[in-house]
Amino acid sequence: MIHVGTCGFCEAREKYFKDFDAVEVQQTFYKVLQEKTLERWRKKAPEEFTFSIKAFQGVTHPSNSPTWRRSNVKPSKNVGLLRPTNEVLHYWRITLKEAKVLGARFILIQLPRSFKEGEESFENAEKFFNAIDRGDFEIGVELRGWSEKGVKRFVREFDVIDVTDPLLRIPLHKGSVNYYRLHGKYEGGKIIYNHSYSDEELKKIRERVLGWNVEESFVFFNNTSMCRDAKRFKLILDLH
Template identity: 35%
Template structure:
């Protein structure tokens, strides 16, 4: 039987309430400022044993130091700022990934989300360095973790180059299901991040309709997978995720968590 896990990117309600109503969350604070081991231990102890944490990888791995998001960093990472971001195979990025994995290990997380910005160049040079980064990353994570990549900008459009990297390095392709289908699935997992429907890549103010949800349900019924993650990342994530749960719960052959 297919399993569909529905959750939110971050906590739209108190953690206590969220843990009672959901089976999974994608942590967002891990992106802006990697939390302490003590914080990870605390939140893991607050949640039910069966609750799953996925996490968005530390921004210094994916976003260059000139990115506006770096302004939210409380402590600048060590080393040369130029060597951070854009999935470069530098010692700085690799060490930042190791630190992210340390937090994932405490949380019992399996899936680590790497979301790259539209500013990431899409050319032969970046193709080579991203390949090298994922080769190094896979040597660190082994089979214990699933690395997922959600590219933005030109990389999201260049399916030929993107698929080569994903398949070669066994990287899960993370997409918004209303914009694209995954080019690579890992461990029979599909991972969707829903950013709202609109002209651009994100429209956080969008509220999904029942018609939107039915289209997603049709896709979930037709695709082959073992576990699908539906992670809402819009202003109405709490209401929208609840509604999808209601609609999916009436369908046979799918277990909704």
């Protein structure tokens, strides 16, 4: 089973709930949301609709990250990078509560490039995952700039889903669910979000997602043409 959606609602929510069967909520990364907002989304969504939420940036991103400019929270120097500080653990509890209110299935932890591959990061992650309550949620982690060896060690040690781009590499965890994020194209180690996927690229994504056979796959588009490309991808899936 392949579920298709976008990173954030790419169109009016009522229409989105008809066009797609899953969404990765982005607002929870930038801001702490009101419960009534999340309750309203859950109420309007079809019963079988899948929500994934992106963990608040206080868990993942240090205070010098430009992403904080869009936040409704002022960061301290102790936020981010899975450091087991009181602030990081506090923001994880907020994310966990939001996920419960929304009835989410997944929590995505998207780590910045400043979360470097190395023992310090592994030590922080070990303390973080030992300290937190995971609830009943499946946790996906997107590591940027890491080697395949480092990613494989991370997802196995901490029992998380390896979130990746199917055009880049095969998922390195072992489980019944794969979780993909499609940001656009890559040039010189940088992501070019301003990209529209060609039919050939979408067919290759389909081939790889189906080829890495698991019970379920979630494919979330996160490029500037994400709404259009996600709908085109659904058509390509339906044609085969």
